[in-house]
Amino acid sequence: MVSTQKRRSIEGELDRDRMEKTKKRKQEGRKLSALLKKSGAKLKRGSADPRVKRLVIDSRRVTPGSLFFALPGLRKDGNAFVDEALNRGAIGVVSNSPRKFGLSKAVFAQSDDPRLTLAKVARRFFRKPDKDLDLVGITGTNGKTTVAHLAKNFLSVDGAKTGCLGTVGYDLVERVLPSFRTTPEAHELCELLSQMRDFGCERALMEVSSHGVDQLRVAELRFKVGVFLNLTRDHLDYHGDMESYFAVKRKFINGEIGPPPKRLAINVDDEYGRRLASESREESVLTFGLSDDAALKATDVELAPNHSLFTLEYEGKRYLTRSPLIGKYNISNTLAALSTAILLGLDIEKCIASLETFKGIPGRMERVDQGQAFEVVVDYAHTGNALENALRMLKEITPGELKVVFGCGGDRDPGKRSEMTRAATSLADFSWATTDNPRSEAQEQIFDDMREGIVEGGEIDFVLDRRRAIELSLKSAQPGDCVLIAGKGHEPFQEFGDTVVPFDDRKVARELLDSIKLGERI
Incomplete structure (x- = not known):
């Protein structure tokens, strides 16, 4: 029998060998003719056999030997940067628009859908890394990060x-x-998956955003498992309405952008999840939720300030489950992650036991404890539904008053601003509305949109400076209270116009709490 130390040594040697081979392949590049085969692109100019050493969509990142994809964008069109790409040494261009190349010897390939071509070429360029991994894609408005970390x-x-x-x-x-970004561009994604393969990974989890689906970043990948969590209002500045938003999510589940996932885990507590489950082949779906008809369900739920307790029921068996994650929605997240494990053949009891050592997720119901007599929690909740869920859960376990600091992003769906304010002013005892990445939009306009959601009797102040808003919430807190700082979670920055400034809610809260202990004005 091989010892653990010996096995690790062997695995290390294999990993180093794989990485050396990958490095050599990158230096050699791939023949363009092989990459373009069945990609949807037709060669219009130049030789089909230059060697491609890199795939690029940003002209500023082009190096000699790069193949540049001129992608259409919401704000800028990649075709406007073809000349820059050629000047930097691109050996070829893939575009949907014919153009003149002058004296350049670069290859030109035309595609009706450059994004789909990029996805196909990237998968081939990085030697189909998804085939060597048990790949799991997790999609939904809320909970993707938590489910990914649990899984x-x-x-x-x-x-x-x-x-x-x-x-x-x-x-x-x-x-x-x-x-x-939540879901990387197709070529970046395939490169990351290829690095996982080279590092000896057997499995890979990824969050699949609606933008990632709509922009074909995950097109053509072979997923062993697809997970659908929920659908609530978000990104309507991009999708337009909820049905269009749902239609994009559906494309990932039903295979409109490539082969469908072999197995599906679908939340039937969600109305859109029920629709997807009814549309999918029954034998491929494992439903989960708190609903009676879920195949994997939680019963006998008990919620506590520092854990959740429930009975997991599956195939006639019952498992007592204790999770360090608080709140009913985190029970749903736990069921989603367990569904993934079941579909990949993992032992349920071992998975449940592993919850004892689970350390949580950065910026997701993350406690900030500097010895104060009240709770401070930082969470990523940045939609009306997510904020409502977070506040309802904290209200159940808070003996004192519940206070919240929140904001709404600029250049994003303005319709959800009133929804977030409605959730805050109806559930919290006091709210502070403040900035949350205003980007190029005037903060007063954002505040005006937010004010439309104030409920009768709701108490709220609008504070332009986020640090000051957090300061006011902490200064007002009494023993037994809870302060939720919502919207940014793990993010360590704020976006103002074209400027990104450092700002981490967790760090700021710690600094302010330490100042309170010292008796300073914070």
Whole structure:
């Protein structure tokens, strides 16, 4: 029998060998003709056999040997940057628009859908990394990050290396990279999955955003499991209405943008989840929820200030489950993660036992404890539904008053601003509305939209400076109270116009609480 130390040594050698081979392949590049085959792009100019060393969609990142994809965008069109890409050494361009190249010897390939071509080319360029991984995609408005982290915990109980890509970061097991978007662009995603493969990962989890589906970032990937959590108002500045938003989510589940996931885990407590379950092949779906007809369900639910207790029922068996995550919606998140583990053949009892050591998720109901006599919680809740769920849950376990600091993002769906204010002023004893990434929009306009949601009798102040709003909430708190600082969660910045400034709710709260202890004006 091989010892653990010996096994790790062997695995390390294999990982290093894989990475060396990958490095050599990158240096050599791939033939363009092989990459464009069945990609939807037709060669219009130049030789089909230059070697491509890199796939790029940002002209500023082009290096010699790059293939530049001129993608259409909401604000800018990639075709406007083709000349810059060529000047930087691109060996070819993929675009939906014919153009003149002058004296350049670059290759030009035309595609009716450059994004779909990018997805197909990227998968081929990185040698189909999804085929070597048990790939899980998690989609829904709320809870993706929590479910991804819980599922990573469960999928690792048998010792398998499991990577995780999402809002908080890109965990490749051997290293963790900061996240720049929930679902990376297709070429970035395939590169990250290929690195997981090279690091010896057997499984990979990823959050699948509606933008990621609509912009074909996950097109053509082979998912072993697809998970649907819920659908509530968000991103309507992009999608227009809820049915259009749902139609995009459905594309991931039913395979409109590539092969459908082999198995599905669907939340039937959600009305949109029920619709998806009814549309899917019954034998491929594992339903979950608190509903009586869910195949995997939670019963006998008990909620406490520092944990949740429930009975898990599945295939005639009952399992007592204690989770360190608080709130009913986190029971739903736990069921989603357990569904993923079941569909991949993991032992349920081992998964449940692993909850004892689960450390939680950054910026998701994260407590800030500097020894104060009241609770301070930082959470990412940035939709009306998420804020309502968070406040209802905290209200159940708070003996004193419940206070909330929240804001609404600029250049985003203005319709959800009144919904968030309605949730805050109807459930919290006092609210402070403040900034939350106003971007290019005037904060007073955002405040005006938010004021429309104030309920009769609701107490709320509008404070332009977020730090000051947090200060006021903490100064007002008495023993037994709870202060929820909502909207930003793990984010360490604020966006004002084109400027990004450091701002971390957790860090700011700690600093202010320490100042309170010292008796300073904070």
